[in-house]
Amino acid sequence: MKARWLWLPALPFTLAVCSFAPQGGGTASGAQQALRASTPASLQSVNISRLYAENCAHCHGDRGQGGGAGTRTLLTEEKFDQKLDREFFDAIKDGRPEMGMEAFGGSLSDEQIWGLVVHIRELQARALREKNGSPRPVNGVYRSQRAAFRVETVVGGGKGLRTPWAIDWLSDGRMLITNRPGTLLVKDGDQLKEVQGIPRSVEIGQGGLMDVAVHPNHAKNGWVYLSYTEPAPSGNGGMTKVVRGKIEWQGGQPRWTSQQTIFQPDAASYTRAGVHFGSRIVFDGKGRIYFSTGDRGQQDLAQDLSRPNGKIFRVNEDGTIPSDNPFRQAGQLAAVWSYGHRNTQGLVLDLEGNLWNTEHGPRGGDELNLVQKGRNYGWPLVSFSINYNDTPFRTPWPKEGQDIVMPVFRWLPSIGACGLDVVRGPAFPEWRGDLLAGGLSGQNVDRIRVRGGQLIEREELIHGLGRVRDVVVGPDGMVYVALNDPDTIIRLAPAR
Numbered sequence: 183m184k185a186r187w188l189w190l191p192a193l194p195f196t197l198a199v200c201s202f203a204p205q206g207g208g209t210a211s212g213a214q215q216a217l218r219a220s221t222p223a224s225l226q227s228v229n230i231s232r233l234y235a236e237n238c239a240h241c242h243g244d245r246g247q248g249g250g251a252g253t254r255t256l257l258t259e260e261k262f263d264q265k266l267d268r269e270f271f272d273a274i275k276d277g278r279p280e281m282g283m284e285a286f287g288g289s290l291s292d293e294q295i296w297g298l299v300v301h302i303r304e305l306q307a308r309a310l311r312e313k314n315g316s317p318r319p320v321n322g323v324y325r326s327q328r329a330a331f332r333v334e335t336v337v338g339g340g341k342g343l344r345t346p347w348a349i350d351w352l353s354d355g356r357m358l359i360t361n362r363p364g365t366l367l368v369k370d371g372d373q374l375k376e377v378q379g380i381p382r383s384v385e386i387g388q389g390g391l392m393d394v395a396v397h398p399n400h401a402k403n404g405w406v407y408l409s410y411t412e413p414a415p416s417g418n419g420g421m422t423k424v425v426r427g428k429i430e431w432q433g434g435q436p437r438w439t440s441q442q443t444i445f446q447p448d449a450a451s452y453t454r455a456g457v458h459f460g461s462r463i464v465f466d467g468k469g470r471i472y473f474s475t476g477d478r479g480q481q482d483l484a485q486d487l488s489r490p491n492g493k494i495f496r497v498n499e500d501g502t503i504p505s506d507n508p509f510r511q512a513g514q515l516a517a518v519w520s521y522g523h524r525n526t527q528g529l530v531l532d533l534e535g536n537l538w539n540t541e542h543g544p545r546g547g548d549e550l551n552l553v554q555k556g557r558n559y560g561w562p563l564v565s566f567s568i569n570y571n572d573t574p575f576r577t578p579w580p581k582e583g584q585d586i587v588m589p590v591f592r593w594l595p596s597i598g599a600c601g602l603d604v605v606r607g608p609a610f611p612e613w614r615g616d617l618l619a620g621g622l623s624g625q626n627v628d629r630i631r632v633r634g635g636q637l638i639e640r641e642e643l644i645h646g647l648g649r650v651r652d653v654v655v656g657p658d659g660m661v662y663v664a665l666n667d668p669d670t671i672i673r674l675a676p677a678r
């Protein structure tokens with residue numbers, strides 16, 4: 183099968199060069215005049231689809247297929263590339279006067295212009311999906327760009343899975359699964375056994391029992407970490423909390439014991455909002471853990487270093503604060519490692535020790551970020567997204583004086599980024615070191631190769647099998663995927 187969604191190395195954004203050399207004494211062409219007349223100020227407030235329909239479609243086509251005024255189609259894989267984001271933005275703002283397209287910078291705001299780029303990305307994604315379809319197996323074998331694999335069912339539907347959120351493995355090889363409504367399961371042979379006595383969580387919206395992460399030295403110390411939405415003491419709402427405990431077997435049944443609190447959010451941060459709980463937990467193998475929270479629907483708090491919303495934290499494995507954490511001043515949460523995150527639901531350390539996250543944008547602009555100590559990831563000051571209701575939101579690029587880290591990759595449109603791991607182990611040597619990222623609404627698992635901080639290639643491995651909640655490379659090196667809708671655990675197994 184032909185490899186899809188393949189990107190070349192990311193290039194620095196280039197500015198569109200406009201050689202404005204008007205013919206005939208600098209008068210606008212007929213098309214330009216007609217266009218200006220049809221761009222009333224009232225358009226400033228309308229939604230982006232309508233902006234496109236009224237200002238662009240007569241040349242670029244209602245779906246971006248081109249044809250009017252000598253335009254070419256925008257619906258090619260070559261044009262569906264993040265390295266053209268800036269070029270598209272500049273083309274709309276400054277126009278392509280030599281080709282008959284006027285500048286829209288005078289009549290549209292930067293946010294509207296960026297919204298039009300997002301609109302074009304949505305049109306492209308739809309058209310390319312229609313044209314290419316999803317990766318499909320032939321005689322049961324998927325042939326991706328570098329490796330062939332089969333999709334196998336590990337835990338089928340109807341087997342006690344209810345919105346499975348995360349998977350990991352005990353040191354004895356048994357799989358652990360969290361169900362978001364609040365149960366932790368151990369796969370014991372063909373049976374799923376519920377661990378008794380885990381802390382009480384509350385499933386509000388996207389929250390509930392979330393990540394499970396087994397300590398790398400579990401065989402010796404027995405620690406298992408959980409993140410979950412702790413109900414507010416008042417019973418109203420909740421907030422992300424992290425604990426660790428041990429699983430002991432009593433009469434063949436697993437039981438949660440020895441619990442310790444690793445991260446306790448302050449009382450003021452509990453809210454009834456049902457969105458953005460973050461929650462992935464990662465070990466650095468040197469005595470520390472990283473974990474994430476979402477903004478809990480309060481965007482601006484992602485920029486507030488005194489509040490736990492929209493952060494990635496680093497603490498010692500027992501929850502105490504490492505002395506070299508970046509924010510140690512009064513009024514700052516000393517556990518914070520990086521900030522300005524909307525909702526990190528993918529977090530992993532790669533084989534070189536770099537920390538990566540994936541996080542959700544609103545409509546468009548999910549991000550893959552290289553997470554660095556003390557840095558600001560921009561939410562909600564900059565964003566590749568538009569609002570869900572199709573109105574403009576932000577522009578992606580930091581303004582003068584804003585010290586914001588840009589993502590290495592942005593998904594436009596969104597995939598609902600959830601679950602991130604790095605390929606290691608014996609099963610897929612061809613993918614070794616690559617990142618695997620899942621998507622809920624995108625129903626996809628992408629393989630992403632980054633070298634030296636730059637995106638080298640990306641391809642979709644599977645699509646349309648269910649909402650991808652977690653992607654985890656197992657002890658056997660196979661790629662395990664927790665799906666919601668239908669609730670199942672599948673794995674990608676090498677086919678040779």
Ligand code: HEC
Pocket residue numbers: 213214217233234237238239240241242248250251252253254255261269270271273274278281282283284286298299
């Ligand atoms: C009068 C016709 C016309 C109108 C109206 C027009 N364009 Fe264009 N546009 C062009 C032409 C011609 C080009 C040159 C590239 C090509 O061949 O398609 C172009 C180029 C572009 C490019 C760069 C594409 C590339 O491949 O580099 C973008 C993006 C774009 N237009 C977006 C828009 C948007 C958004 C609008 C509406 C706000 C718009 N255009 C309105 C004619 C038009």
